[in-house]
Amino acid sequence: MTTGAPVLLGLDLLGTFAFALNGALTALRHTRLDIVGVVTLGMITALGGGILRDVLLDLPPATFNDWRYLAVAAGGGLIAFVSGRHLHRLNTPITVLDAAGLSLFAVTGAGKALQLGLGPAQAVILGAITGVGGGTIRDVLIRQVPSVLSSGLYAIPALLGATATVVMTSLDVDGPVPAVGAAALCFLIRMIGVHFDLDAPLPPQPLEPGPEDR
Amino acid sequence: MTTGAPVLLGLDLLGTFAFALNGALTALRHTRLDIVGVVTLGMITALGGGILRDVLLDLPPATFNDWRYLAVAAGGGLIAFVSGRHLHRLNTPITVLDAAGLSLFAVTGAGKALQLGLGPAQAVILGAITGVGGGTIRDVLIRQVPSVLSSGLYAIPALLGATATVVMTSLDVDGPVPAVGAAALCFLIRMIGVHFDLDAPLPPQPLEPGPEDR
Amino acid sequence: MTTGAPVLLGLDLLGTFAFALNGALTALRHTRLDIVGVVTLGMITALGGGILRDVLLDLPPATFNDWRYLAVAAGGGLIAFVSGRHLHRLNTPITVLDAAGLSLFAVTGAGKALQLGLGPAQAVILGAITGVGGGTIRDVLIRQVPSVLSSGLYAIPALLGATATVVMTSLDVDGPVPAVGAAALCFLIRMIGVHFDLDAPLPPQPLEPGPEDR
Numbered sequence: 001m002t003t004g005a006p007v008l009l010g011l012d013l014l015g016t017f018a019f020a021l022n023g024a025l026t027a028l029r030h031t032r033l034d035i036v037g038v039v040t041l042g043m044i045t046a047l048g049g050g051i052l053r054d055v056l057l058d059l060p061p062a063t064f065n066d067w068r069y070l071a072v073a074a075g076g077g078l079i080a081f082v083s084g085r086h087l088h089r090l091n092t093p094i095t096v097l098d099a100a101g102l103s104l105f106a107v108t109g110a111g112k113a114l115q116l117g118l119g120p121a122q123a124v125i126l127g128a129i130t131g132v133g134g135g136t137i138r139d140v141l142i143r144q145v146p147s148v149l150s151s152g153l154y155a156i157p158a159l160l161g162a163t164a165t166v167v168m169t170s171l172d173v174d175g176p177v178p179a180v181g182a183a184a185l186c187f188l189i190r191m192i193g194v195h196f197d198l199d200a201p202l203p204p205q206p207l208e209p210g211p212e213d214r
Numbered sequence: 215m216t217t218g219a220p221v222l223l224g225l226d227l228l229g230t231f232a233f234a235l236n237g238a239l240t241a242l243r244h245t246r247l248d249i250v251g252v253v254t255l256g257m258i259t260a261l262g263g264g265i266l267r268d269v270l271l272d273l274p275p276a277t278f279n280d281w282r283y284l285a286v287a288a289g290g291g292l293i294a295f296v297s298g299r300h301l302h303r304l305n306t307p308i309t310v311l312d313a314a315g316l317s318l319f320a321v322t323g324a325g326k327a328l329q330l331g332l333g334p335a336q337a338v339i340l341g342a343i344t345g346v347g348g349g350t351i352r353d354v355l356i357r358q359v360p361s362v363l364s365s366g367l368y369a370i371p372a373l374l375g376a377t378a379t380v381v382m383t384s385l386d387v388d389g390p391v392p393a394v395g396a397a398a399l400c401f402l403i404r405m406i407g408v409h410f411d412l413d414a415p416l417p418p419q420p421l422e423p424g425p426e427d428r
Numbered sequence: 429m430t431t432g433a434p435v436l437l438g439l440d441l442l443g444t445f446a447f448a449l450n451g452a453l454t455a456l457r458h459t460r461l462d463i464v465g466v467v468t469l470g471m472i473t474a475l476g477g478g479i480l481r482d483v484l485l486d487l488p489p490a491t492f493n494d495w496r497y498l499a500v501a502a503g504g505g506l507i508a509f510v511s512g513r514h515l516h517r518l519n520t521p522i523t524v525l526d527a528a529g530l531s532l533f534a535v536t537g538a539g540k541a542l543q544l545g546l547g548p549a550q551a552v553i554l555g556a557i558t559g560v561g562g563g564t565i566r567d568v569l570i571r572q573v574p575s576v577l578s579s580g581l582y583a584i585p586a587l588l589g590a591t592a593t594v595v596m597t598s599l600d601v602d603g604p605v606p607a608v609g610a611a612a613l614c615f616l617i618r619m620i621g622v623h624f625d626l627d628a629p630l631p632p633q634p635l636e637p638g639p640e641d642r
Binding site for chain 2: 031032034037038040055059060064067070081082083085140141143
Binding site for chain 3: 248251255274284295298
């Protein structure tokens with residue numbers, strides 16, 4: 001999210017835009033919101049994962065250093081607010097862009113954690129948080145159990161993309177090519193999950209609600 | 215929230231008290247809580263916005279440096295716990311004090327972000343977060359969609375007050391007078407919104423819940 | 429959570445494991461989750477309080493420096509996922525271990541805040557947050573009003589254990605013995621609360637939901 005290469009920056013801004021658009025549309029579908037709510041939830045979906053990662057790394061959020069991320073995220077939210085109904089037809093391209101954003105965020109998040117000297121398990125977790133954190137905060141704010149915790153194949157591709165990043169860095173395979181490979185792995189698994197409507201494994205049997213809950 | 219001038223400190227403590235009282239009463243109205251819950255939610259409403267701002271600025275929360283904020287916030291929560299029913303009649307003065315707190319927090323939050331060298335868009339966002347963040351965390355904890363995202367004129371006055379602060383600072387108009395002016399602007403718009411029961415703009419048409427939600 | 433003594437480390441890991449197991453089981457009882465959700469919520473219950481404390485202290489989370497905490501927490505979550513139904517019978521030992529974890533976390537959290545120079549009220553609050561923060565984040569994610577805010581005797585023992593830590597430190601009674609005493613106090617009150625099914629005090633009378641909610 002901070003590297004300067006123009007291609008990566010362009011991809012990153014595109015992913016941010018897709019996250020904001022998709023996030024704001026999801027929020028609109030679930031609850032009544034005004035313009036402040038739609039734009040805020042779009043921005044939180046797009047920027048929340050990176051902010052959460054930076055807070056956990058004890059850094060000032062990188063998003064705040066570059067107004068373009070704020071502008072692109074606000075723009076995605078605004079478009080969802082104005083023309084939410086018509087965007088319904090663009091579901092497939094938005095899902096594809098969202099998967100691209102997930103892949104980029106997971107890989108760059110894990111890379112940033114490794115650069116700061118964190119261990120491999122921590123880098124995988126922080127990469128996944130970068131990818132799924134924004135949508136999770138949005139779901140909490142609109143009073144949904146985060147979909148990433150309950151269904152679909154969303155966290156698992158992010159975890160695998162982050163793991164691939166960590167493995168390749170530990171093998172000293174650095175640079176843009178392996179990063180693109182790790183992102184492509186995440187993207188592919190995510191799209192397979194969407195296409196075949198796959199879920200992550202469910203518990204062997206449901207638990208009945210118990211009398212005590214703490 | 216940290217400046218030393220006695221008048222500003224007094225106003226800031228009064229705003230903190232109003233936020234705690236109003237926040238605890240709102241929480242009590244929505245869900246069953248014990249004394250820990252009422253006092254905690256009052257304190258979170260009053261202090262959460264400033265803490266969130268400082269976490270996002272990568273600073274230790276300023277609230278923790280001054281026990282008076284903790285004491286005043288806990289006091290507001292306790293009063294709501296003990297005499298919640300009777301305070302119902304004091305609705306108007308509490309709403310007025312809450313608007314004063316919102317105005318102060320938005321202006322001081324934006325000012326603190328500017329002092330730390332953040333850009334204008336970031337300062338506006340952080341000012342608004344300082345004003346509305348505490349109530350948002352409270353709403354999440356009592357399982358409400360944050361009212362700031364769905365109705366009423368609450369975030370917009372905070373955003374305008376923070377924007378006025380940023381504009382005046384960029385024009386080198388510094389000091390207490392323009393800060394009071396920015397806070398007065400926020401306060402006025404908030405009270406107009408309360409009086410005429412205004413809402414922020416809603417989306418052009420509702421979205422039907424779609425089959426896929428991520 | 430960072431001290432090196434092997435006994436304390438062992439206790440701390442045991443408490444982490446109990447929190448993860450109990451947290452994941454509680455989550456499973458309340459909502460439909462996949463493997464990512466169960467393990468994530470177990471880890472958040474176990475590690476969230478310490479992470480929240482460190483974020484509020486403006487430190488990088490100590491959990492990330494030691495993979496054993498991550499491994500033990502993930503293990504607790506996985507066991508809950510695989511054999512959730514059978515663990516129902518182990519309710520009593522899990523509750524006891526959970527109370528032990530609460531006691532340890534409250535005492536070590538308050539101690540860490542004091543070491544960093546925070547005042548007594550702040551140290552009590554941060555100790556209690558270390559103990560109850562993880563379960564609170566879990567409850568928010570599974571869309572429950574946090575039980576710590578509404579019923580049971582859970583926050584109060586944590587507050588008392590943290591207070592005892594602060595009092596003994598201010599009397600210069602340092603070292604492992606008073607820490608164990610403070611933890612034992614918290615543990616005892618928690619177990620008395622469980623045994624007699626005690627609640628924290630409730631408000632004098634319920635409030636009817638009002639027309640305005642901010």
